[in-house]
Amino acid sequence: MDETADIIIIGGGVMGTSTALHLAEQGVGEVLLLEKSSLGAGSSGKSGAILRQHYSHEVSVRMARTSLQFYENFQARYDREIGFCQPGMLFIANEAQREALERNVELQRSLGVDTQILDAAALRAAEPHARFADDALGAWEPEAAYVNPVKTVHGLAAAAQEAGATIRTGIGAAEVLRDGGAVRGVRTDGDTKIRADVVVNTAGPWAGQILDQLGLDYPLQVVRPEQAFFEPPADVEERPTMYADLLNGVYWKPEQSDWVRVGKLAFDDDEEVTNPDHYDEGVSNDFVSFAHSALTDRLPAFEHAVSWGGCGALYTVTPDSHPLVGAVPEVEGLYLASGFSGHGFKLAPAVGRGLTGLITETDPAPFDPDFLAVDRLRHDRPVTVPYSYSILG
Template sequence: MNQADVVIIGGGVMGLFAALHLAETDAGRIVLLEQRHLGAGSSGKSGAILRQHYSHEVTIRMARASLLDYRTFEARHGLDIGFTETGMIFTCHARDRTTLEANVARQRELGVDVVVLDAPALRALDPHATFGDDVIGAFEREAGYVSPVATLKALAALGRDRGVVIREGTQVEDVLVEEGRVQAVALAGGERLATPIVLNAGGPWAGILCKRLGLDLPLRAIRPEQAYFAAPNGRERFVYGDLLTGLYWKPEPAGWMRVGKMAYDGDAEVPDPDAYDEGVSNRFIDQCRTRLTQRRPDYARAVSWGGCSALYTVTPDAHPMIGPVPGIDGLHLVSGFSGHGFKLGPAVGRGVAAMLTGGDPSPLDPAFFAVDRFARGRPIESAYEYGILG
């Protein structure tokens, strides 16, 4: 039987960052198993937006540490991941000024370069947009994005250089447990891989694996849609998070705009992540155009470039479950990022590696993201309507 010191299930951004940092801490033989190809779950279709606008100190610190990691990635490793600094405009109703100002003050205390802007200042910042007098916003100067595909490719290359074994096209059938402790991973085809530690970073498949182990965890895979529009001005400048239209949007390098909804309450649940509709409906495209033109009237006649559907793995409070799984020694979970995981990837990977090797996981706080918090009636609460901004 083959052996590994740590087996990571899932080749998305979380699994790859964890593998890289485990290799750098000399954690032994690290094997990452991906049933399809790297990024096949959520990461490959991610907008990979990098912003620090959260309402909790833990997530602000993690987002900031991760942004700095992405920004310096090419200089440190010599690999281009498409880091692009755009700045992000976050807008809400003026009646929410107290909440916005409190969150911005907290972010500034933690080193985030962000300011509160009233409607005239927003108009001056983005002349292409329309802002009523009842709109206020926050401008985060350092926000931006990376290329998800380039990032995953770079992480895999770095991991392999450090000895990580990455096996694509390898399906995990089960985690074998004896007397409450992980013993091995069973693979399709009958192979077994002995290991004392399994990190379940399987994204949309993570909950399915947990159910096979008799674990009732509130992880759901859902299908958010994204619409693409040709930018009327050729190239957009800012990433947006707009509470008033309920949309987020970001510029893409090829001169088009990616648009999606901030809320996912109405998104369809996906019982089988291996078989879901990856297209986008005309109804969704029309809804996005209607809402977007409230802020950007010039998109009323913008050319539609279609879109796609992706996968989110969500929890009831829109925050991930990170850490040891109660009842099974050696089993750890990293899942449920609810659409805002890519921006936290470096901090999560470093923190998880530290957790598994006895180090300091900060800025990751394992207690904050504890796997059993829902069973204990302790969900994370956001200051905003959308938990994704928690």
């Protein structure tokens, strides 16, 4: 071997950098993160980076809550600005979904989340510029926030380096080295062999390729969601809050500029991407017009918004729309965190802490290794959700 490290992390997105930070803070020895391109070059850089706690399972709510608090305190703790904004989020449904909405809001409240159900009259009073049918029903979460994803990934990486981790960009892991059933390190694309007894695969849309090379079969698929951006007319004064509009099938959020980003809640019809190094980063006219009509259906003032087009991006998805996180049972020392199915940014601090707990045999809470176990689907233990949009978790 040419070099050694204690732990090698593959991928410098939000999962890899968060894991590097949590491991380095734990003082576990030499932590080396390899990023083949640049930090945030995968899904993370283009993320909406919405941080909400509206989930249907206790573990997810706890992970989202701990992570929200981590992001909120990041600047005070690490002295780096990550664009934390807290406009709140509305989840719009109707009477047909009352049971699921109420059950989830009750669960979240029992775990300390500030959230409440609003009927149509309360929705109209809270959002006078929006349109709601008489049977509309909402869940309002005032603590929901978002961050700037690029600043956040760079902030996590810088904090990890200050805690002692090494981060190398422009260097890819070409091969995970194994000796029978155990990890032995990584061979880089520059043909350097780095010895390590622990390798963490946080390669996002590329994570499946790394597993394939090892002959491991995990249900990770890459799809291409589209996003559209609109700038409201100058006479629209209200900065819209964030919405997950279950009735129109879209979410939207303000960007750091005056733009509003619109994305779809479902990814079932998104095009599959077989090579994440070469995918269509453009947006179709059909998507822009679908996004515009869904937005104006709810917020009529956006009828005359300027359309800025949009982009194609990458989600790594699993059959139950929940990530695979934890030890890979076939290869000792190999860990995986991928398949976040369009809702991982908000969970990354808890994932970094959870992986650190698993690797160092300390408490991984609020992460629960069984709930997100990498082999749960093989054992027929999918995570189920009460919404038709499983991205909501």
